[in-house]
Amino acid sequence: xxxxxxxxxxxxxxxxxxxxxxxxxxxxxxxxxxxxxxxxxxxxxxxxxxxxxxxxxxxxxxxxxxxxxxxxxxxxxxxxxxxxxxxxxxxxxxxxxxxxxxxxxxxxxxxxxxxxxxxxxxxxxxxxxx
Numbered sequence: 001x002x003x004x005x006x007x008x009x010x011x012x013x014x015x016x017x018x019x020x021x022x023x024x025x026x027x028x029x030x031x032x033x034x035x036x037x038x039x040x041x042x043x044x045x046x047x048x049x050x051x052x053x054x055x056x057x058x059x060x061x062x063x064x065x066x067x068x069x070x071x072x073x074x075x076x077x078x079x080x081x082x083x084x085x086x087x088x089x090x091x092x093x094x095x096x097x098x099x100x101x102x103x104x105x106x107x108x109x110x111x112x113x114x115x116x117x118x119x120x121x122x123x124x125x126x127x128x129x130x
Contacts, residue, residue: 026128034123046109053104054129056097061089066123069113076106
């Protein structure tokens, strides 16, 4: 299973890493269960504008494998950033830092498009930021 993070910018492929996001100043902003039964689903974590200013995010997948087709970060000023990711996650893996443009910023909402792998259960997707 390969991880393509920031493929649009760098073309770099790396293996997913085991979950270790509690360190390094990361805080949990929210989580969602992926119930797609193999079909793509759109999930979002909103209402984040007043939780602080962040310069990077990480996505963590627990419980079951999942595939992420896209992610969109909406900042407090309404600007949207899409880092161009497509990632296959195993259970208990995470992305590396996804740096946010413009330094530390308020995040209003993060939307992602995921599919869980049929027959492997429901995946829990967590959004962490620092």
